Amino acid sequence: MNTTIISTTTLSTRVNNQRFDDQPHMTSLQIAEFTGKRHCDLMRAIRVMEPAWQEITGRNFAFSEYKDSTGRTLPCYSLTKEETLFISAKFKDEIRARLVLRWKQLEMERLAKQPMKMLTTAQEVLLESEHIVADQLAELNSESDGCFTVSQIAEVYNMRPEDLNSFLVDHDVQRKRGGRYRLLSPYEDQGLAQDRTIYYYSLEGKMKRRTYLVWTERGRDFIIDLIKH
8 A cells, every 4th residue: 555654854844943042951950850860970971971962963962050059150951852861861760751751741831831823724734733743753752763773774784674574583582463573572671672653644644653663772783693693
């Protein structure tokens, strides 16, 4: 069946065209207070992770300032949602979940302050729906950013994606369930893969959803090591 994938290009364009200062931010001091971490420890951890972020995005984390209880002016980081989720990757699951919910609350508060937009034409409705879906996809797939598809890994060994999937099935790494591959125990809790979701339209114009596995760097290295041995 022929399908049309909903592009997320619109989202990237909107973010790139938006002034960085217009995005909501959370300071490292707020994150430290929210998570119960010492601010100096959090600042040190962020500095260690910053080069990787700069290499991928081309920008450093923004600095801000705050006054402590003695009146001294001290530095802190001012982070966007994506940057916050990046530095929280090594936090405990409970703390990371609390940060995700906190960002959702901040975004809802921000939306509540924005004026309602009247959509008067079918084109405006379609465009706005694409924006909404793109935003939802970006949030839904945030944990799969930087992951590798089976096609990308298979290409290194001049394999077809279906052959690599069959290889992983033969080695009891994954099985197909409900029309998609799922990791088997004990691999499902080792941080080898994440789910990635896309929306698409059928020829009848009905929106459908598909979720598939993508592999983290750890998962890619696991597959490469499995192939070599």
